[in-house]
């Protein structure tokens with residue numbers, strides 16, 4: 001059976017309910033039963049007492065009547081056997097003696113209540129009669145009608161025994177106790193008469209008063225004649241009269257039991273009431289106590305539940321956290337280890353219980369002891385060897401355990417900080433390394449340089465190679481970043497292979513690497529190393545079965561000759577690098593003071609170009625394109641010029657590479673695009689304007705919007721714009737290039753592949769790209785007169801364009817012969833100095849306006 005206060009959980013407190021439902025009814029029933037039983041017992045006892053009393057009253061009533069008989073018998077015998085009475089009444093009645101002298105006169109009536117005193121002669125005459133105390137002359141047989149004769153007879157018989165006789169006779173409808181005795185001398189010295197004596201008769205009428213008096217003598221209350229015995233339910237006794245009839249007497253029977261009931265029942269009721277009241281008070285008190293018990297149980301259950309919850313929370317936290325809990329004795333020997341210890345360390349706790357904490361931790365014993373004994377224990381970072389052999393890190397927190405102020409041990413937590421420590425190490429590593437190549441980064445390089453430069457002994461040097469990859473940007477732009485990453489990782493690996501331990505190879509970002517070297521000899525050592533590096537980086541890289549060729553330029557600076565500060569040394573190497581690049585790339589240059597001047601020059605030109613774009617020193621010239629058969633102008637190519645404030649007009653080759661390197665090609669290209677669209681829109685004929693796109697522009701996210709805006713703002717239909725993309729920009733088909741071209745094409749704009757034949761693009765690529773025009777590079781056209789090889793290539797390109805259903809434009813047509821050959825070969829469009837030089841916009845407009853030039 002479940003306990004109402006189950007220890008398993010916070011059962012709802014229900015002592016009050018249980019008491020009210022189960023105990024209270026039982027108590028009430030028990031109390032009622034006890035009271036009812038007591039009542040029944042009392043009633044039973046009362047009944048029994050009443051029965052006994054009734055029985056006793058029967059006896060006493062009989063006894064009372066019998067005693068009256070006996071009294072009458074004795075009384076009659078006393079008077080009848082009195083010699084004087086015999087003398088004065090037997091033979092002859094001496095009334096004077098009897099009545100007047102009150103020997104047998106009214107005194108008997110007064111004293112004994114005898115109704116009649118009669119003397120009856122043997123002949124039956126009534127010789128003396130005192131009725132009601134009055135001397136009267138009555139006939140006894142008239143007076144006592146039934147049974148007197150029989151009584152007299154019995155009296156005569158009894159006289160022989162010196163006794164009398166008594167009987168009940170009716171007298172005027174009332175029973176009367178009649179005693180008779182023959183008069184006798186009574187032993188007195190008196191002469192007896194001859195013949196039978198007279199008989200003395202006493203009559204005692206049993207009227208109500210008399211009966212009551214008789215009864216009282218025997219404590220029989222209200223003894224009386226019962227007139228109607230058939231309907232009588234009370235006590236009664238019968239007496240047989242002398243004539244044989246029956247007479248009944250009754251009395252008021254005492255009922256002590258009833259009295260007992262009358263006395264005890266109210267007491268019992270009062271007791272019951274009192275008990276009930278007491279019980280009610282007790283119950284009320286008990287209910288209140290139960291309620292309080294329930295409340296305190298509820299509080300207890302609630303606090304137990306809170307305690308259990310708190311314990312569970314603690315357990316959950318303890319088990320969920322990466323902490324394990326430990327305790328030691330004062331000698332720092334482990335005495336307790338929580339379950340998490342097993343999960344985190346892999347050891348069974350019992351394996352370590354009893355062993356010193358120090359044995360587990362990889363730390364110095366004195367350090368651990370002083371840590372534990374420190375007044376304020378701050379967390380201690382430590383490590384240990386887990387069961388799997390791996391080193392794990394933890395942060396220990398501890399408190400001393402004291403009993404009555406005495407140190408008995410220590411307890412604390414060990415937070416597993418392995419991941420945190422590793423992450424910190426990782427962060428530290430990442431903050432110092434390039435995530436792609438794993439090489440030290442700029443920050444690590446600077447630290448390295450600062451340390452090594454500070455400790456540079458006299459006579460020793462530190463050589464810094466600043467390496468920039470040549471032609472790396474196109475790899476990224478055309479083949480995608482995955483290819484670029486592959487190349488960068490390959491570069492890192494090749495650089496590491498070509499340096500010694502103690503040297504540092506770092507990546508500064510992008511395609512810039514730095515190698516810091518000790519013990520380099522200036523005479524030839526640097527030259528050999530730089531050449532080896534250039535050679536190594538110029539060897540092709542393989543990416544997805546594709547060969548990728550890049551190169552490298554290197555700037556060299558020496559510490560302490562060129563600089564003795566890290567930043568300064570890097571700056572010197574960077575200047576030398578610019579020089580190497582200016583020298584045509586794929587080479588190296590050592591820093592010289594004069595290089596600062598050249599660098600400043602370059603920076604100055606960049607700034608000039610920036611100003612040129614902003615202040616519109618640029619101008620777009622147009623070179624017409626012709627139908628080879630009819631020499632009809634069908635389009636014009638926009639070619640940018642820079643009106644330099646001091647150097648005059650500069651051609652694209654003099655500033656486009658600078659613009660690309662300085663990132664200025666985007667605003668420059670945007671300006672040309674808008675300019676070309678604006679001017680083409682004003683041409684008198686609706687023909688195509690071609691605009692060159694740098695590979696960098698092609699990968700600019702804003703290009704599409706710029707094209708659309710240029711068309712929209714100038715009201716130029718998309719079909720009238722042709723964008724030229726160099727074949728080298730398409731070296732590798734990348735999805736992003738293809739997507740960019742398709743989006744441009746979707747504007748209705750035509751696409752031309754420029755300088756075709758120089759970029760070795762595959763036919764497959766060409767087929768996939770949405771080009772409309774192939775422009776054969778100048779270099780092939782220039783050779784078709786002299787070189788059959790070049791002529792064959794040009795013919796093949798023309799065929800290819802036709803096969804791909806693209807228009808073919810031959811560029812750089814400088815002679816009539818070239819024009820003829822190209823026309824004969826089926827080249828439909830031509831462009832070159834032979835027909836027209838690039839010209840200012842206004843000049844082209846005039847040219848176009850001439851009626852003869854328009855078909």
Ligand SMILES: Nc1nc2c(ncn2[C@@H]2O[C@H](COP(=O)(O)O[C@H]3[C@@H](O)[C@H](n4cnc5c(=O)[nH]c(N)nc54)O[C@@H]3COP(=O)(O)O)[C@@H](O)[C@H]2O)c(=O)[nH]1
Nearest residue numbers: 639640651652653672692693694755812813814832833834
């Ligand atoms: N991204 C951009 N690039 C541009 C832009 N403007 C020009 N360029 C690129 O510069 C390259 C050189 O251009 P330019 O110096 O103007 O030379 C062009 C012509 O003048 C030249 N040409 C034309 N006909 C002849 C000829 O018969 N002989 C000969 N020797 N040269 C000739 O060719 C250049 C045009 O060639 P192409 O672009 O391949 O059609 C130039 O190649 C452009 O790529 C610009 O705004 N943005």
